[in-house]
Amino acid sequence: MRVKIKHHRHRNARWLVRALGLPFRLFPKEFAGWADDTITHMGVHSTTHIDAPWHYGPKLSDGGDPAAIHEMPLDLCFGPGIKFDMRHKADGEEITVDDMESSLKSSGAILEERAIAVIQTGRDRFQGSKEYWKRGTGMSAGATEWLIDRGVSVMGIDQWGWDLPFHHQIRKSKATNDATIFWQGHLVGRRKPYWQMEQLRGLDQLPSHGFDIAVFPLRIRNASAAPARVVGYLY
Incomplete structure (x- = not known):
């Protein structure tokens, strides 16, 4: 990539x-x-980018057609930001609903509808290294759905991918003989479509709340994702 x-x-x-x-x-x-x-x-997932619901599957769970990146509503591209600090999560340890609720309570932030949520793992420090795609925690299906149910349609993370790194997903799937583990965070988007940023950087420069986020994806027709410039604005 x-x-x-x-x-x-x-x-x-x-x-x-x-x-x-x-x-x-x-x-x-x-x-x-x-x-x-x-x-x-350059693949559309090669750099800081945002995934469209089309990335998660050819059809939504209800049979509808998922949106491609050129169909992202512009009013979703700007909104109040909220940061969840997950730097304490170890590699291979997924982020749960309890983790999200605990972070929100500790920060004192209020999760507004239409907020843009970003997950700080600290793994952006590995960007540019061969270890980058192997290092990280990952959002569980429950934690992803928790955000969506609270009105968040756009969310992102500062590591290679939204879910656990692939080798951790595969290891856990085989160890538990559970077919629901692999790509679980992404696949929530087949039931509840959402837009997801990966490979963010610089979240350490943002507070937990009190800032806005703007997402500027390339408008590539029928694409599953697009490279994006993601900018935080402090009040």
């Missing part, structure tokens, strides 16, 4: 302009050609 970018130096554009008909003698002295860059490899 590494992003690859190819940089094109300024002088490359000179020949394009010449081919379009402008003689070299008429080039402005300051014109060395324009710089350009090409993204040669």
Whole structure:
């Protein structure tokens, strides 16, 4: 999932302009050609991004069609932020409803309807390392549904994925012979559609509440997700 970018130096554009008909003698002295860059490899889940309900399955549980990322309502892209501190959770230990309620009580925050909730795990410190996708806690189905039932439609986390890292999900599924464990947080979105950000950074710079969040995803038609610039605004 590494992003690859190819940089094109300024002088490359000179020949394009010449081919379009402008003689070299008429080039402005300051014109060395324009710089350009090409993204040669990038998945929509490769960077800080937001998932659409379409990512969770081809149909909703009630048979309806899940929304793709270009169908995300703009009024959901900005709202009051609330941060849940889950840095105490160990790798492979999932986040429960009790954890969410305890964090909310400790912070004194009020979970408003249409709030944008972010989960701080501290695993953003591994971003850029080979350990990144292996490290982290993860939101349980119960904790995810708890947010949705309280009016939260947009939520995010500062680790590689919303659920436990894959190897922990697989280990727990096999150990318990339980077919409901794998991807449980995501799959809540088939019953109760929601929008989910992954690979956030910098949540340590935000208080538990008293700020707004804006989410700016690329509008990619029919995509399961989109790279996003996610910004917190302190009051």
